[in-house]
Amino acid sequence: MVRTLIKDVFKAPKIDSKILVKGWVRTRRGNKNVSFVALNDGSTIHNLQIVVPSDKFPAELISNITTGASLAVEGTLVSSQGAGQQVEVQADKIDIYGTCDPNTYPLQKKRSLP
Numbered sequence: 001m002v003r004t005l006i007k008d009v010f011k012a013p014k015i016d017s018k019i020l021v022k023g024w025v026r027t028r029r030g031n032k033n034v035s036f037v038a039l040n041d042g043s044t045i046h047n048l049q050i051v052v053p054s055d056k057f058p059a060e061l062i063s064n065i066t067t068g069a070s071l072a073v074e075g076t077l078v079s080s081q082g083a084g085q086q087v088e089v090q091a092d093k094i095d096i097y098g099t100c101d102p103n104t105y106p107l108q109k110k111r112s113l114p
Helices: 006-011 059-063
Strands: 018-030 034-040 048-053 070-079 087-098
Touching (some): 006 018, 018 048, 048 070
Parallel strands (some): 048 087
Antiparallel strands (some): 018 034, 070 087
């Protein structure tokens, strides 16, 4: 499968198509059922949301998806149901190229104080 740059995903989204995107994790949030990963490859300032269902992937893999980790994600591009983004990727396969230990590299968002 040929890699698609995130800027090209936003320029001409092909809904219900299979795509491969690669990049670095900006954030990951979610609950025990699903995780939402914001992925960025540097081709645009905008992040692409990756939906990672917990029942489809092992817990060990999901726990290694931290801010700064490098990923390749294959999945289906769909219209987003949430606010803030037009499209998102429903992940079918995730390869972690490199992890980023949050204790060694504290890149997580910081709460701003008033």
